[in-house]
Amino acid sequence: MSIVLSHSAVRLLYRAPARPRYLPKFPGVSSPLKTGAPQADEVARARALLISYGIPASKLETLELLVSEPKERRRMPGIKCHVCRHELPAHALVRLDTGIFAVDPRFCALLAGQDLDYLELVEYYYELCGGYELPIEEGESYREVAPLTSCCELETFFRSMRGMHGVPQALRAVRYARDGSRSPMETASTMTLVLPRRDGGLGIHRVTMNHSIAITGTARRMTGRREFFADAYIAPARLLIEYMGMRHEEEERQADDSERDNALDTMGYHVVRIWRWAFFDTMRYRRILAKIRAEVGLRATRFPADFDDRQEALRRFVLRHWL
Incomplete structure (x- = not known):
């Protein structure tokens, strides 16, 4: 037994x-x-x-x-x-x-489709496929760990279990998850980019996380590094989205970020920064997402009339543990 x-x-x-x-x-x-x-x-x-x-x-x-x-x-x-x-x-x-x-983690992800709400499920898949795990008790810090699985592995497993309760929900949610998130706040900000507009996201499909960018040409003289990692990267726009937590407010870290920006600019990349304090402010974050929309070429006419309300509801959801 x-x-x-x-x-x-x-x-x-x-x-x-x-x-x-x-x-x-x-x-x-x-x-x-x-x-x-x-x-x-x-x-x-x-x-x-x-x-x-x-x-x-x-x-x-x-x-x-x-x-x-x-x-x-x-x-x-x-x-x-x-x-x-x-x-x-x-x-x-x-x-x-x-x-x-x-x-196993794949089966765990599928069974979560029977229990969790849609947005909770998307968020949970970022964790399973990312480099962190949330604490069991509220108020404790997350831990940096190796990913338990990947979005590709999840989708393959879900399709192999067709007919089981929870599979449609799981397949829907994994479409909007991404591999490589390194923190809950990276997950939160990326969800606002990837989720469809009906859910308050920008609906940008080609977003990758923890994306490696090699430093080439004259940009090598502007930094001591040989590669950078983007929190989120939108390839068609050559756009990096960087979440700026409290560590980025340190003076030495700001100098590193400045070198990074100079090198990336020389190579033709663009950077949009999401500062922690701006993420927690409705209007400031709305303006940041408007900038991203412009960089990616998303026309305002493609968004529903009540999109601002949907966007705010999503922002409050992904930040609910900190608000």
Whole structure:
């Protein structure tokens, strides 16, 4: 017998600060899920394991589990069972301990499509495909980590699970996620560029994150670096969007940014900076996005009449944890 952690339990797992960074993957080939009815001792062992990874016990009062048949569902305190009779692709599970498994990050992303609202889902995919993970407890700092998956891997996995509840929502959301975000604020600002206009975004498709730009020609004499990384980059406009957090307000960092701008300008690139304080101001941020619209060549007539209201609603959503 074995149990498989799912839904909210695995979203906590993949944010747990002390979890193992390598977890063996199963199955080796595509196959149906086989579990068995969860037993109280197994559930207690799984809960203790998650607590050892740094998840507060208060967050684990109810563990969500996958079972392979309806008859395996159990109505016992502390668990919620979900039936999964779908054929699982290879490596859709990870092993935490003997008899204790969890869905892998791709499967976790799909199951999130059953729980999270659309914008929350887009935001979550940026985290899974980025270089950071949010803390479990509010008020703590995010951690820099290696990406758990990529947008391409997510889309491929979702398509392989067609027919399962949550797939349409997941496929819709992953269209607007991007690989490479290095912080929650980079995610927040990029969502306002990529999301469609009906959702308050600018609807710019060709946005890449953490984009490498090699320093060439005479620009090499203007900086000590050999490449720059753009927070967000729009290739057709040769436009870099840079989120300027508090570290950029330091005098030495401002000198580095000035060198960077000079080198990029020499190579024919343009830079739009989003200062933290401007992001938190409705009108200032609206003017920044108007500048980006002009640089990309987006005509005002292509936006709905109530776009300012939609844009503000999106800004407030992506900043909701800090407002």
